[in-house]
Amino acid sequence: MGEGAPPGMSVMDLLAAVRDADERHRIFAERLEDPLAYEVEHAFHFSAKDNLCTSDFQARAGSRILEGYRPPFDATAVARLRQAGGLLIGKTNMDEFGFGSFSTNSATGVPRNPYDAARSCGGSSGGAAAAASMLEGHLAVGVSTGGSISCPASFCGVVGLTPTYGRVSRWGLIDYGNSLDKIGLLSASSGMIRRYLPAISGPDPLDPTSQVQPPLDMSGQIRSVAVPEEALTGLSGSMRAAFEDAVARLERMGVEVRRGAMPALRFALSAYYILATAEASTNLARYCGMRYGDIEQETDQSFNEFFSRVRSRGLGREAKRRILLGTFCRMVGFRDRYYIKALQVRELIIREYEEQFRSVDAVLTPTMPFVAPRFDEIENMSALEAYQADFLTGPPNLAGLPHISIPCAYIDGLPAGMQLVAPRWEEGRLLSLAERWENGFEYRRPEGRA
Ligand code: GLN
Secondary structure, X not given: OOOOOOOOOOHHHHHHHHHHHHHHHOOEEEEOOOHHHHOOOOOEEEEEEOOEOOOOOOOOOOOHHHOOOOOOOOOHHHHHHHHOOEEEEEEEOOOHHHOOOOOOOOOOOOOEEOOEEEEEOOOOOHHHHHHHHHOOXXXXXXXXXXXXXXXXXXXXXXXXEEOOOOOEOOOOEOOOOOOOOEEEEEEOOHHHHHHHHHHHEOOEOOEOOOOOOOOOOOOOOOOEEEEEHHHHOOOOHHHHHHHHHHHHHHHHOOOEXXXXXXXXXXXXXXXXXXXXXXXHHHHHHHOOOOOOOOOOOOOOOOHHHHHHHHHHXXXXXXXXXXXXXXXXXXXXXOOHHHHHHHHHHHHHHHHHHHHHHOOOOEEEEEOOOOOOOXXXXXXXXXXXXXXXXXXXXXXXXXXXXXXXXXXXXXXXXEEEEEEEEOOOOOHHHHHHHHHHHHHHOOOOOOOOOO
8 A cells, every 4th residue: 555555455455445435425427446456456446537638438528518528548647647547436526527627517516515514625726635635545646727626625625736737737637727737746745746746747649738847855944935915805704814924823933934926816817717718618619419428319410409408517616607607708899808917917927926925935824714624505606706716816817827725724613724825836836835834733634534
């Protein structure tokens, strides 16, 4: 078994623990069931978010429209983890195509928070964060477009690392927004991420946006951080107090903390939702009932009728909302006002981070403005209120910068994270800081962890 796993645990015991956690928290869209078939040597166990293609499970990306789709190949990140000795134990539940922050927009199952099953795991990689939180020694592969690794990491009390755009190949990932999507890792602490991030990194001839890159350097440190004042507005009172305690602790660790301003952060959320939905609305056009998954047999109608019928049935409400929003934003007549404007805001945000990095090693904010909400609270949120929860996780994703969410507090027993954003290719510094943080801050594990 891999480091961190209980010594001597057999695959049979592991899968029993996985089943038990899954039954209580609905972590997996599909998982390994037959231990005998998989009595193989492995160094560690991992899961893949359901929008990653793997040859042994369906890939539905949380959507009904992909029901039954079994890819004949592995995503590069998954293939590389198998080569490194990983055993893939299942596909984790998520918001449909990544659309959401609470994993409630899922057709395959809504994961329940490890600390309180009446609450959300966050999203869209909610199942991934729950797996990382509930299973000892587990590595969960997640994906972030606008915060889908940081958000659930914060709500589930685990470490979530989103790499620099282009560090990890996107081959085999079911696209949400191609200019924003990044594959990353979640685990209960930073050790497994430090160990296996190098395995999934590096250019890939199958993904032209994967980049020739500097190797991961785990020796770099974060000596100074900037806290932008814009990040402290809109937080719950208890989150603000918890964050200030974490800042004080970082200062005691010798990290210099400067208060600063990043005015463009105020526009990041609007820009993110315009760009992300514009890209999503074109990506989803391929699900027309002819190629993947839920294939429609009756073809006696015109294409438009056929297409509408398949999509009305196969796509959830939030996916439809995003198609409408994204299509509107790139329509002739509105394009300049929305899409092009959002690209300009993206540029501004990139410049503001560059400005910060001239004097500090990282930008520090809370990850989410509140702790994991209850499902009844989520039901009463408007779409806009739900989108607003992403105001701190959107900006680093727009800029393609590496960032990490680290558990930094427990508020009434529920975990909360802080988020650090570093310059391109500086994941190593983020992971070094997480390791130092873990030497002095004790993570509290949920009950029933296996
Ligand atoms: N919550 C954001 C959205 O709904 C981000 C999701 C993601 O990163 N996939 O778009």
